Amino acid sequence: MTAHTKGSGLKWVGRAIRRVEDPALLTGQGRFTADLAAAHWVRFVRSPVAAGKITKIAAPQGAMVITAADLKGVKKITPMLHKFNYKAVGQPILANAVVRFVGEPVAAAVAASEEAAEDIADLVELIIDETTPVTDGRAALVSGAPQVHAEAPGNVIVEGNFKTPDFDAVWKNAAKVVKVDARSRRQNATPMEARAGHASYDASTGRVTLTCGTQMPHLTRTAIADLLGMPEADLRVIAPDVGGGFGQKMALPAEYAVLVWLARKLKSSVAWTEDRRENLIASFHSRDQYVTLEGAFDKNAKLLALRADVVANVGAYSCYPTTCGVEPLMAMAEMPGPYDFRAYECRARGVLTNTCTMAPYRGVSRPVITFTLERLMDKAAAAFAIDPVDIRRRNLIDKFPYTSAMGLVYDEASYRETLEMAVKAIDVPAFRARQKQERAQGRHLGIGFATFSERTGYGSPAFAARGMDIVPGWDTVVLSVDPSGYVEARIGSSPHGQGLRTSLAQIIADEIGVTPDVIKVTHGDTDRSPYGWGTFGSRSLVISGGATLIAARKVRAKLLTIASTMLEAAAGDIVLENGMAKVAGTDRSVPIAKMAREAYTQTHRFKGEIEPGLTETGSYDPPGTFSNACHVAIVVVDVETGHVTVEKFLVAEDAGRIINPMIAEGQVHGGIAQGIGNALLEEIVYDENGGILTANLADYMPPTAREMPPIELHHMETPSTTSITQAKGLGEGGSIGAPAAVINAINDALTPFGVQIDEMPATPQRIRAALRAAEKAA
Amino acid sequence: MSAKTELTLTINGRDHAIAVEPRRTLADAIREDCGQTGTHIGCEHGICGACTVIVDGEPVRSCLMFAVQAAGKKIRTVEGLANGDTLHPMQQAFMDNHGLQCGFCTPGFLMLAVGVLEREPDISDDDLLDVLSSNLCRCTGYQNIIKAVRAAAKEMRGK
Numbered sequence: 001m002t003a004h005t006k007g008s009g010l011k012w013v014g015r016a017i018r019r020v021e022d023p024a025l026l027t028g029q030g031r032f033t034a035d036l037a038a039a040h041w042v043r044f045v046r047s048p049v050a051a052g053k054i055t056k057i058a059a060p061q062g063a064m065v066i067t068a069a070d071l072k073g074v075k076k077i078t079p080m081l082h083k084f085n086y087k088a089v090g091q092p093i094l095a096n097a098v099v100r101f102v103g104e105p106v107a108a109a110v111a112a113s114e115e116a117a118e119d120i121a122d123l124v125e126l127i128i129d130e131t132t133p134v135t136d137g138r139a140a141l142v143s144g145a146p147q148v149h150a151e152a153p154g155n156v157i158v159e160g161n162f163k164t165p166d167f168d169a170v171w172k173n174a175a176k177v178v179k180v181d182a183r184s185r186r187q188n189a190t191p192m193e194a195r196a197g198h199a200s201y202d203a204s205t206g207r208v209t210l211t212c213g214t215q216m217p218h219l220t221r222t223a224i225a226d227l228l229g230m231p232e233a234d235l236r237v238i239a240p241d242v243g244g245g246f247g248q249k250m251a252l253p254a255e256y257a258v259l260v261w262l263a264r265k266l267k268s269s270v271a272w273t274e275d276r277r278e279n280l281i282a283s284f285h286s287r288d289q290y291v292t293l294e295g296a297f298d299k300n301a302k303l304l305a306l307r308a309d310v311v312a313n314v315g316a317y318s319c320y321p322t323t324c325g326v327e328p329l330m331a332m333a334e335m336p337g338p339y340d341f342r343a344y345e346c347r348a349r350g351v352l353t354n355t356c357t358m359a360p361y362r363g364v365s366r367p368v369i370t371f372t373l374e375r376l377m378d379k380a381a382a383a384f385a386i387d388p389v390d391i392r393r394r395n396l397i398d399k400f401p402y403t404s405a406m407g408l409v410y411d412e413a414s415y416r417e418t419l420e421m422a423v424k425a426i427d428v429p430a431f432r433a434r435q436k437q438e439r440a441q442g443r444h445l446g447i448g449f450a451t452f453s454e455r456t457g458y459g460s461p462a463f464a465a466r467g468m469d470i471v472p473g474w475d476t477v478v479l480s481v482d483p484s485g486y487v488e489a490r491i492g493s494s495p496h497g498q499g500l501r502t503s504l505a506q507i508i509a510d511e512i513g514v515t516p517d518v519i520k521v522t523h524g525d526t527d528r529s530p531y532g533w534g535t536f537g538s539r540s541l542v543i544s545g546g547a548t549l550i551a552a553r554k555v556r557a558k559l560l561t562i563a564s565t566m567l568e569a570a571a572g573d574i575v576l577e578n579g580m581a582k583v584a585g586t587d588r589s590v591p592i593a594k595m596a597r598e599a600y601t602q603t604h605r606f607k608g609e610i611e612p613g614l615t616e617t618g619s620y621d622p623p624g625t626f627s628n629a630c631h632v633a634i635v636v637v638d639v640e641t642g643h644v645t646v647e648k649f650l651v652a653e654d655a656g657r658i659i660n661p662m663i664a665e666g667q668v669h670g671g672i673a674q675g676i677g678n679a680l681l682e683e684i685v686y687d688e689n690g691g692i693l694t695a696n697l698a699d700y701m702p703p704t705a706r707e708m709p710p711i712e713l714h715h716m717e718t719p720s721t722t723s724i725t726q727a728k729g730l731g732e733g734g735s736i737g738a739p740a741a742v743i744n745a746i747n748d749a750l751t752p753f754g755v756q757i758d759e760m761p762a763t764p765q766r767i768r769a770a771l772r773a774a775e776k777a778a
Numbered sequence: 779m780s781a782k783t784e785l786t787l788t789i790n791g792r793d794h795a796i797a798v799e800p801r802r803t804l805a806d807a808i809r810e811d812c813g814q815t816g817t818h819i820g821c822e823h824g825i826c827g828a829c830t831v832i833v834d835g836e837p838v839r840s841c842l843m844f845a846v847q848a849a850g851k852k853i854r855t856v857e858g859l860a861n862g863d864t865l866h867p868m869q870q871a872f873m874d875n876h877g878l879q880c881g882f883c884t885p886g887f888l889m890l891a892v893g894v895l896e897r898e899p900d901i902s903d904d905d906l907l908d909v910l911s912s913n914l915c916r917c918t919g920y921q922n923i924i925k926a927v928r929a930a931a932k933e934m935r936g937k
Binding site: 030037273276499671711734 | 880923924
């Protein structure tokens with residue numbers, strides 16, 4: 001029951017080998033946090049109101065209920081940005097005197113079973129003096145709006161402003177200005193495994209092991225040690241099998257800090273498994289933005305200047321470690337997208353409201369800004385009476401390296417090539433003919449395009465530019481061939497479904513001449529992995545992959561030195577393949593396993609010329625690169641019901657060198673599904689009092705197999721020169737391009753009705769409302 | 779809190795004598811009282827299907843059934859699918875077609891698909907799509923799950 005990884009001859013990189021992760025997961029042997037037994041269970045008592053002052057918390061007789069009053073000396077979660085007028089606001093790990101959103105943890109009920117903890121939590125008497133909440137981003141900006149935090153007057157917690165010097169002059173000379181008022185409603189990343197934590201105290205060492213659903217085990221350790229004022233050496237964080245994250249498990253949950261505090265207090269084990277309702281109301285949200293975008297074009301429909309105003313509703317607190325600046329500031333930095341223009345103005349604000357805290361979610365701001373920019377392009381095409389493909393041809397960047405109006409350097413991309421690939425593959429003329437024919441019969445088909453770039457694999461300079469107090473970026477890999485002859489790579493990344501153990505094994509196999517089945521990639525345990533930043537932002541294959549290659553090259557060099565001594569040949573004459581070091585053109589060889597054993601046990605034979613052992617470390621901190629793609633959606637809109645069916649989805653993408661095509665395609669598929677959910681189905685809805693109306697999976701609706709169209713993928717491989725493996729990340733691209741393509745297709749289908757849908761999700765209600773309004777106006 | 783009821787759950791042919799409160803769901807009993815943690819819980823309200831197991835030949839949401847209701851019935855979970863070291867054709871097809879990423883929803887999809895195909899081996903592609911839309915997956919976009927189940931269906935029919 002092993003992965004099919006045996007074989008020889010071909011290089012391993014580039015092959016669709018089966019994943020080493022699969023056998024355990026397929027047989028029920030995966031180990032997720034909630035699988036662990038605990039002596040104590042926690043149920044969090046959460047605020048039922050959006051804003052107010054706590055006047056009473058009373059526990060039932062004899063029950064253990066922890067509140068902020070018990071947590072003396074525990075610091076607040078206070079992430080920091082040193083730029084963009086950021087206001088530091090702190091979140092107590094249990095609400096202290098004030099509540100700021102429905103679902104905020106107020107108290108922790110502790111009992112011997114999950115059920116008993118729930119029973120206690122139900123009996124906790126919680127009295128809150130309600131105050132008026134504000135839940136909408138624009139409403140929070142209105143003068144006199146309720147203040148969410150005293151530290152951020154006017155509710156603006158972060159504000160970026162940018163303007164190129166020539167902006168006004170260029171704007172004045174425009175032939176046409178096109179505008180889009182876009183609205184992206186709030187989403188929840190909704191990993192199938194909600195959050196879970198298990199903290200266990202070891203009386204012999206005083207250490208606590210926190211096993212939890214996280215994408216960033218090391219930073220979870222650093223953060224909780226900081227909050228509780230304990231040495232990091234006393235805390236071990238394990239990310240076991242993690243059931244998806246998509247960014248939601250990147251931000252630090254207050255709940256995990258409470259668990260560690262409790263394990264130390266009780267000197268025992270304490271667990272919490274989030275239920276789906278908690279996940280939907282109180283785990284992290286995202287994508288809640290208003291974006292107003294104006295484009296100034298010359299008479300040939302060439303974009304000259306872009307002006308953007310971004311209002312991101314970031315919720316009640318700021319997420320750790322990125323801060324809530326991540327959405328508005330990414331919108332400002334990456335709004336220019338794949339288009340060539342030199343004048344740019346942007347104002348991007350993060351606004352506090354009495355809603356669940358925002359955190360990164362697959363693509364972060366880019367699904368929203370791509371949707372907005374691609375709507376602008378389609379509206380401009382209509383204004384100039386040209387085809388949507390044509391306006392993109394006139395404006396896409398085609399000379400590299402290219403420095404954007406914002407100052408980002410695009411090393412290499414294939415925007416035009418992927419657009420042309422997509423246009424050819426989808427056969428636009430044939431579609432237009434079919435569309436006309438079907439329209440005549442009352443069936444409304446539409447086609448939508450999205451061209452975009454996906455910034456991936458960026459190192460510390462990119463994060464430092466945002467002024468982050470905690471600057472992630474690099475990663476480290478420790479690669480050993482141990483005395484058994486087996487290979488272990490211990491990595492700082494923390495994959496949770498991406499198949500990174502398989503992809504990295506492919507990179508190592510090629511470099512040191514062994515097969516992937518003798519390679520074990522270890523991650524997600526701060527006691528065993530080198531300090532690292534975890535898995536997020538389409539970074540792991542680029543950065544951990546790069547660090548792996550660096551470490552593997554060092555191991556290779558050492559193997560060649562050892563082999564040259566053992567085989568009495570020049571290092572340059574030795575080849576490493578199929579687990580052997582061979583002298584080229586002879587029959588002299590030695591197994592790599594034997595060399596490894598001697599590197600530890602026969603060091604005297606190397607006369608002090610070779611250092612003992614066979615372990616090397618690689619760290620990598622790249623400048624970053626950009627993947628790119630063109631997405632095309634074909635939809636059918638039922639104008640009677642407002643229902644949209646996505647009939648087909650096509651992708652032409654370029655993510656540099658592909659390490660494992662099977663895994664790469666899976667990433668694109670998954671992203672597109674989330675993007676289609678974003679465009680059509682998924683919305684967290686707050687009522688006027690700040691209560692959540694979408695607290696189960698019947699109301700908050702991720703797509704099912706029924707909603708998914710067949711996806712056709714086309715690949716280009718433009719090797720990246722800024723990534724030493726030549727690979728670019730592609731984990732987020734699917735979710736970045738899909739919403740724009742789908743919404744553009746809906747608008748294309750509805751052209752005869754003269755309606756514009758600039759809001760997502762484009763639910764049947766919204767489409768019908770737009771159609772009704774258009775009928776009324778006509 | 780209420781008194782516990784004694785019952786026997788038969789999981790993958792093995793009897794587990796347990797005592798649970800009447801409110802204990804089958805999903806919790808399988809995982810916590812019987813220690814079979816391959817069955818996962820994704821929503822506890824019958825939408826996501828991660829907890830799907832086969833009870834007397836039918837795929838069911840084990841979060842919507844009480845443990846006491848399953849006493850005396852034959853329960854199959856993901857741990858019972860493989861035959862020793864040989865994967866069930868459905869498991870093999872998921873591996874060959876990359877039908878899983880994080881693997882959390884996978885046991886539910888496997889049991890759903892196996893349960894339906896054992897009952898209805900000649901199910902049409904379109905009906906199969908309806909069946910598969912009973913469960914949620916957040917990683918794969920379903921493309922490769924659909925491919926895997928169709929491949930396994932073919933393999934299972936051939937036997």
